[in-house]
Amino acid sequence: MLLPDWPIQNRVGALSTTRVGGQSCVPFESFNLGYHVNDKPNDVNANHKQLLEYLPNPAHWLTQVHGADVLVVDKNTPATFWPKADALYTRLRQQPLAIMTADCLPILVCDQQGREVAAIHGGWKPLVKGIIANTLALFQANPKQLYVWFGPAIGPQKFVVGSDVKAQFCELNRTHEDDFVAQSDGKFMANIYAIAKRQLAQLGVTEVFGGDYCTVTQNELFFSYRRDGKTGRMASLIWRN
Template identity: 45%
Template sequence: MTTEHLIQPDWPAPQNLRAAVTTRLLPGASQPPFDAFNLGAHCGDAADAVAANRQRLIELAALPHPPHWLSQVHGTGVHRVLSREPVSMPRQADAAVTDVPGAVLAILTADCLPVLFATKNGSEIAAAHAGWRGLAAGVLEATVAAMRSAPENILAWLGPAAGPAHYEIGEEVRAVFVDPDPAAATCFVAIRPGHWLVDLYALARRRLAAAGVTAVSGGDLCTISDPQRFYSWRRDGRTGRMASLVWLAR
């Protein structure tokens, strides 16, 4: 399996940490437009194809246990995982945190920003789903607050998301960030009246820094501009989802 098929985050993670991001290039059961390795259960793909892909994910990513999938709602809820084995019904939340070795946290995205967290000593991990709504609402701050470690001891990695050269938004989205934080205007570039390009990565770094997390890596993989590897809702509309995964080795 090449790095194009299964991405390994590049960050100064502790030795006992494992992480991976899936791509649509993995050998899967999904048919167009979800081809081939869609892991999203609520985007219109056949349920049996998603189930087959999720089962195969355990082998392809060498997971110690099935992932703890979430029912993501673009909010700020953080679920604390207390067991290696996932529950039958996904919890409604947009982030998860755990200190249980072998428990696999998973975030599904197709333009929204997945953020993985780990403590520098390898005692705790977290994962968050941060589209613009979640970023504005404070999902990253909520995730950091839910971790039992001090923010200065936390590492973060920004996964594949809609990149700053391609993610166009309207004035109402810009205002959500700039009205309470005028300095956030540096994260937007005007392209025509009422329309802006937004840098989700820069917004995430601002939010993380405000929460005390400054050791941040990643933020260089654009889902919109790479149709071979990544699903993109903004580019394609009806499409699949990738998973960003993190766990502690036992």
């Protein structure tokens, strides 16, 4: 498990899983948490059961669709509900929120008092559609009073995109130009960490942590869809203590 290095550990629980230490076999070895990737259901069940040992309660999960919808989790939200959305937000205590990734950017958010938390699936499509702004709009705290941690995602030396992707971000804000490096074949290297950090800064969030991993190159630690195609999924989770 990876634990965020941020100044809120005593009030908020958070972690990102790696691919290590689970029950799944090749090509999902070994701590795959995704049911949708054609892994053996019993192996995925065993991995979820193992993850639960680290959590105060069962997590809420999503059917992620690369959109910009946010699910607000309250006491009436059933834990077995997997709605189509790409972020979760709650003020409940000890209620984990989970996002699955295998190259996309997991974004965990909390206020500095530890009273409200969110988990965001930061793929490039959700980011260009405004998933961060939609999630932060639910927070009662001022953006300057928020902490954000980036879980493991594809690194800036491995995220190849076309000019269409760059154009969509630059239409949002011309400063996104700096988040793309042109290649000789007409494509671009995109820095998804920098894109998300820029969007957070534009919304007033300055306390951002993490962003130190590359899921593609660190194959011993992480699943990577871009690298392997058929692969498992990690999870990043956050909850109020």
